[in-house]
Amino acid sequence: MISISSVSLPPETEELVLSVLRSGMLAQGPRVAELEEAFARLCGVPHAVAVNNGTTALVASLQALGLGPGDEVITTPFSFVATLNAILEAGATVRFADIRDDFTVDPDAVRALVTDRTRAVVPVHLYGLPADMAALEALGLPIVEDAAQAVGARFGERAAGSFGLGCFSLYGTKNITSGEGGMVTTTDDALADRLRLLRNQGMRRRYEYELPGHNYRMTDLQAAVALPQMARLEEINARRASNAGKLTAGLSGVPGLVVPAEVPGRTHVWHQYTVRVTAEARLDRDTLAVRLAQAGIGTGVYYPRLMHDYPCYQGHPLIPDTGDTPMARDAAKEALSLPVHPGVSDSDVDRIVETVTGLLAQ
Known part of the structure; x- marks a missing residue:
């Protein structure tokens, strides 16, 4: 059988995972930081924030933008349902724009749906092809890129994940996998800071809470699985x-x-x-x-x-x-x-x- 997907990990993965097990530091630690640095370099941005999965990356990004009831978010109806679920979890109203024949959202259809309540657009780089980011960027709306399937993709000279808040999945079938895992990339210092707070129960320092947060953390075990693939x-x-x-x-x-x-x-x-x-x-x-x-x-x-x-x-x-x-x-x-x-x-x-x-x- 020629399978539709296949997971093949580099041989050094086993030793890197074992090194984490031997270290006693299994939760978020130095390997997560190393993976974040690799993603930031890949996307040409100053910040990459690791989270526990790709859906969380979308939810946290929408939360970081402060979206909530009464706000509208425009996206495609043709995607994995996580795209929709994340918007609903943020409490925003969903508006669906049609796609082009390349399977990505049509910027003209997005433009036709913009109202004074529109707070963000979520294009999906479906199957690994970036949406028309130049046209979407020209709309002047905050962008949350659903780049779950598009690690390493580019639009012109810019990487997917550099046009707003870039949300990646490291699920088992993705081009880079950690089994489960996600990443958010951004050029915005304030949004990156807010994302780091959101993933860690709102804490900047232990028991000092700055906002209501969550446990969105990635483990060093997950990062150790993904890191050798980044080099390849x-x-x-x-x-x-x-x-x-x-x-x-x-x-x-x-x-x-x-x-x-x-x-x-x-x-x-x-x-x-x-x-x-x-x-x-x-x-x-x-x-x-x-x-x-x-x-x-x-x-x-x-x-x-x-x-x-x-x-x-x-x-x-x-x-x-x-x-x-x-x-x-x-x-x-x-x-x-x-x-x-x-x-x-x-x-x-x-x-x-x-x-x-x-x-x-x-």
């Missing part, structure tokens, strides 16, 4: 890009299949390689996924519904208007991710191309 990030992302390029070369022109575009000026890090299986295809998306599984090729549907389509969000007071987002709705029906991770060999790529082509071109 360029290699990891280059292998993903190489696999993506070969998939695109082999799958371009297959009837009813739209391969993902590489947008000029944006560096895609290929967390997922996501095609669109359109109505013109010989098989629909779900049937193709089943046939590929039968042939030993894993796939992923990210994501089968728009976030607000699940019953638990129906009638939610903070989601008063889901709006008309036809591009996002089409994407939920058509998107299918194929294996692209570094564990996919050249022969695996050939097999994926041959099998997909054979199923759709018969």
